[in-house]
Amino acid sequence: MDEVTQRALQVATERGASYADTRTVRRLNERITVRTGRVAGVSRREDEGFGVRVLVDGAWGFASSCRLTTAEAERVAAQAVRIARASAQAMRRSVVLDGRPPQQGRFETPVAVDPFAVPLERKVEDLLLADSAMRSAAPLAFAESTYRAHREWKTYADSAGSDISQVITHAGAAIEANAVAGDEHQRRSYPDPDGGMRAGGYERVRELDLVGHAGRIAEEAVALLTAPQCPAGRRTIVLDPTQLYLQIHESCGHPAELDRVFGSEASYAGTSFLTLDRLAEGFRCGSDLVEIVADATAPGGMGTFGWDDEGVPAQTVTLVHEGTFVGYLSSRETAPRIGRTSSGAMRADGWNRIPLIRMTNINLLPRPGRSLEEIIAETEDGLYLVTNRSWSIDDRRLNFQFATELAYEIRGGKLGRLLRNPTYTGITYEFWRSCDAVADGRSYRMLGTPNCGKGEPSQEGHVGHACSGARFRDVQVGVGRW
Amino acid sequence: MSGPGTSQLPIAERLLQLAEREGATQAEVVLLATDAALTRFANSEIHQNVVETDLVANLRFVAGRRVGVASSGRLDAAGLxxxxxxxxxxxxVQPELDEPVVLPEPGAIPALQAGYSxxxxxxxxEARAAAVGAAIAAADAAGVLAFGSFATSADRLVVANSRGVRAEQVTTQARLVTICMGQDGEAGYGEALxxxxxxxxxxxxxREAAGRAVRSRAPVPLEPAVYPVVLEPYAVVDLLDMLGMLGFSALAAEEGRSFYExxxxxxxxxxxxWDDATDPSGTPSAFDYEGVGKQRVQLIDRGRCADLVYDTATAARAGRRSTGHGLLAPNTLGPVPANQFMAPGDASVEDLLAGVEHGLLVTRxxxxxxxxxxxxxxxxxxxDGTFLVEHGExxxxxxxxxFTQSYLEALGAVEAVGRERRLLAGELGSCVVPGLRIASWDFTGATEH
Incomplete structure (x- = not known):
């Protein structure tokens, strides 16, 4: 345990904290953006600091600083205690944490090729090649190729004796082709619209084969300009993993966050329809085929770690079992309120933010039997929706609406016409109850987003979602006037 | 919180010297110092209380037609x-750009009025806790629970470049958000910036949030359809934010993805x-992240597209001068209007409602x-407060x-503009906006609360 951490914990305890934890975090981020043949941005950002969280008289206080000195540790710890005492002025229920033994250990994301060791010119060249391949394949208005790597060194220690160190590495790349004609602007992206990041190193970029997919997405973007508008109606839809991952994120992951249920996010992100009475009754939130887990150990997932930011070991928790709601993402504070222990879902966006309940890797498990292609082949009449373009959901996570970059008509089990501007909408539990096919492991893949917004002050979370594709019946598509 | 310290210009000067020693043909340093605190409450009690002290340096290094950007919070001699x-x-290690890179030269920077408290x-x-206590007391009196946050911050921004730009300012902001909710589906919003x-x-x-919550108790379902609407200022912020992001950036226009002509x-x-960071009735700022003085830019003039906001790069390509809307390098988003205003009209709240035969009042x-x-x-x-309006009541x-609605078509259908305006926070910055009456708004779905 370093001196800053030791001193912070000591001062917090001396000043009256019944519990204290300290996280010291150093983060390194690298981004490269190539835009229409031009290197639009290359940046490397590094920040470092520590945060002290304390419980005093049953109330939380948190303070943080970028100055890693023992004198600053003393100041910040004392400030956290003072803030906690101020919090107690408007407190009606004392915080109680679940009991658990202190943790010690080290975790490191498996990395085959250190992304920060790959020469910068090589990474720029990889993006320029993809950019050139897109623009030579079709007349684009603009194109963008991005690379991003993130590494976080963090130590966690608490007054109960935990002492943990972790090194988390995420990396990825993505390409985006944009075509414009008149009022029409069409975008196609690969591998997903969230930057293609996964846990791991530069091997994640190489396995994407950006150049190999560049021509196809460029041609699709241009073809979409003249494709027919997706008609309105109630249809069978098959969601590709590149759309399904965000459907899981918005309509399954967020409502399972127990802090939302208790109202902690009510003033910003909202609450949840998965209320405590629905856990007790075994609420039917999907068909029998729907099996959703929060798995903080899944290979490649951006929600994979050794311990969360409360020192709780990574674990796999079932949220939905055969369509029935059975569990939450929780913390050491929220879990005891429903008679459980933490699911290990607390993570903070750096040293200057408190941990919040965040999704880990929220995965829709594949169902043995049929591949995604076979599901399409057995669909008489429907739409195959690919790659998220837009998302929106209400503050209790019930009414959602998504748009995808493209749709293909399915007629007699075969993919037909390309359609532009597809949208679909529904009520979360009705939609998941209409799921009548989940693809097997052949199309099961890890996706995710590094931009999950939550909390005040705002925090961005890195979360993972693995899925294989699924079919839904009687869904409203083609929303609005076009 | 005591403000983010003293002048940071000496650090910027030192970093510029180091960049020159490394062979920079041009360089730009941006320093961001923050003292920020936020007290958050839910179920009428404080559940989160945080404070943050931070200082980060961002260096844009130009070597001929090559540019590199790095930033760090390690600002001792070795870190710099x-x-x-x-x-x-x-x-x-980068390939050369087709166009020359030109950082801004020193220009007029307006005096910062009323940007700091x-x-x-x-x-x-303790003061934040007391303020939160007052908001909670209003909720208690109305029999609802209060949720929200009270944030205060002081931010020092320094921009210095090798062409002589030297700009430094300290600004402050305070924002209280309150949502009140109860057991019967009621929810109401209130905000002050x-x-x-x-x-x-x-x-x-x-009181505003609690009153609105009480009035929204036991909401009834309404069939989605096209209705006339009265939008409270909270909802109007979203129109300006979205149009600012999608259309009034010079980069969006340059790439053909803007509606702007x-x-x-x-x-x-x-x-x-219009966008005007110099107006003391907003959240004033004197210059942008390139050290260019903020200019007032008319965006919509009596219904017609008037102009765009520019940063140095988009201005150079368009043969214009930057309007002072640049973001932190490397900025791939382009310039954005972060201090928008909408001209007031002459309608009272009653006037706005009076024109609605059968429609909706939307809070946010x-x-x-x-x-x-x-x-x-x-x-x-x-x-947080959606109401049916019949015969103007x-x-x-x-x-x-x-809803699934073209914001352009919505602005085209504006029938009346409120005379009272509010200063509110948006996604891009702040907005000063009135309420609006809009002849048609396309509601395409419903939820259960």
Whole structure:
């Protein structure tokens, strides 16, 4: 345990904290953006600091600083205690944490090729090649190729004796082709619209084969300009993993966050329809085929770690079992309120933010039997929706609406016409109850987003979602006037 | 909180020297110092209380037609040297750009008026807790629970470049958000934003949210359809934010993804908007992240597209001068209007409602997102107070609705503009906006609350 951490914990305890934890975090981020043949941005950002969280008289206080000195540790710890005492002025229920033994250990994301060791010119060249391949394949208005790597060194220690160190590495790349004609602007992206990041190193970029997919997405973007508008109606839809991952994120992951249920996010992100009475009754939130887990150990997932930011070991928790709601993402504070222990879902966006309940890797498990292609082949009449373009959901996570970059008509089990501007909408539990096919492991893949917004002050979370594709019946598509 | 310290210009000067030593043909340093605190409450009690002290340096290193950017919070002598070396290394390994890179030269920077408040910079956790207590007391009196946050911050921004730009300012902001909710589906919103924390009346914000919640108790379902609407200022913020992001950036226009065309009619003649960071009735700022003085830019003039906001790069390509809307390098988003205003009209709240035969009063929108950016088609939900209006009178609450609506068509259907305006926070910055009456708004779905 370093001196800053030791001193912070000591001062917090001396000043009256019944519990204290300290996280010291150093983060390194690298981004490269190539835009229409031009290197639009290359940046490397590094920040470092520590945060002290304390419980005093049953109330939380948190303070943080970028100055890693023992004198600053003393100041910040004392400030956290003072803030906690101020919090107690408007407190009606004392915080109680679940009991658990202190943790010690080290975790490191498996990395085959250190992304920060790959020469910068090589990474720029990889993006320029993809950019050139897109623009030579079709007349684009603009194109963008991005690379991003993130590494976080963090130590966690608490007054109960935990002492943990972790090194988390995420990396990825993505390409985006944009075509414009008149009022029409069409975008196609690969591998997903969230930057293609996964846990791991530069091997994640190489396995994407950006150049190999560049021509196809460029041609699709241009073809979409003249494709027919997706008609309105109630249809069978098959969601590709590149759309399904965000459907899981918005309509399954967020409502399972127990802090939302208790109202902690009510003033910003909202609450949840998965209320405590629905856990007790075994609420039917999907068909029998729907099996959703929060798995903080899944290979490649951006929600994979050794311990969360409360020192709780990574674990796999079932949220939905055969369509029935059975569990939450929780913390050491929220879990005891429903008679459980933490699911290990607390993570903070750096040293200057408190941990919040965040999704880990929220995965829709594949169902043995049929591949995604076979599901399409057995669909008489429907739409195959690919790659998220837009998302929106209400503050209790019930009414959602998504748009995808493209749709293909399915007629007699075969993919037909390309359609532009597809949208679909529904009520979360009705939609998941209409799921009548989940693809097997052949199309099961890890996706995710590094931009999950939550909390005040705002925090961005890195979360993972693995899925294989699924079919839904009687869904409203083609929303609005076009 | 005591404000983010003393002048940071000496650090910027030192970093510029280091960049020059590393061979920079031009260099720009941006320093961001923050003292920020936030007290959050839920179920009428404080559940989160945080404070943050931060200082970060961002170095844009230009070597001929190559640019590298690095940033760091390690600002001792060794940290600054490493930062300069890193930015130089990034710049040197890149291919040359087709166009020359020109950082801004010193220009006129408007005097910062009313952008700083000592009271905000020195706000204590006890003072925030007391203010939150006043908002909660209003909720208690109305029999509802209060949820929200009270944030105070002081930010120092320094921009210095090798062409002689030297700019430094300290600004403050305070924002109280309160949502009140109860057991019967009621929800109401209240918000106050100010440079001076003393200008915020937390009890009044609490009363506004609690009153709206009580009026929205037991909302009834309403069939989604096209209805006329009266939008409260909270909802109007979203229109300006979205159009600012999608259309009034020079980069969006350059790439063909904007609806903007000079002189194109996109709104009713009643609608005029502009961006003006120098107006003391907003959240003033004197210069942008390139050290260029902020200019007032008319965006919509009586319904027609008037102009765009520019940063140095987009201005150079367009043969214009930057309007002072640059973001932190490397900025791939382009310039954005962060201090928008909408011209007031002459309608009272009663006048706005009086024109609605059968329609809705919408307090605010939730989770909006473009469905089709170039046509500014946006989807989102209503939230925290949606009411049915019959014959010009509010007759009762309805459950929240989803909309899928072109914001351009909405502005084209503006029938009346409120005379009272509010300073409110938006996604891009702040907005000063009135309420609006709009002849038709396309509600495309409904939810259960």
């Amino acid at each position: 040297a490493t930062l300069a070396e890193t930015a130089a290394r990034i710049a040197r 000592e009271a905000t910079a020195r706000a204590t956790p 100010a440079v001076d924390v003393g200008a915020i009346d937390p009890a009044a914000v609490g 000079p002189g194109r009619r996109i709104a009713s003649e009643l609608v005029s908007t 929108f939730n989770y909006t997102n473009p469905v089709h950016a170039k046509r500014a088609i946006v989807t989102g939900m209503t939230r 509010v007759v009762g609450p309805v459950r929240n609705l989803r």
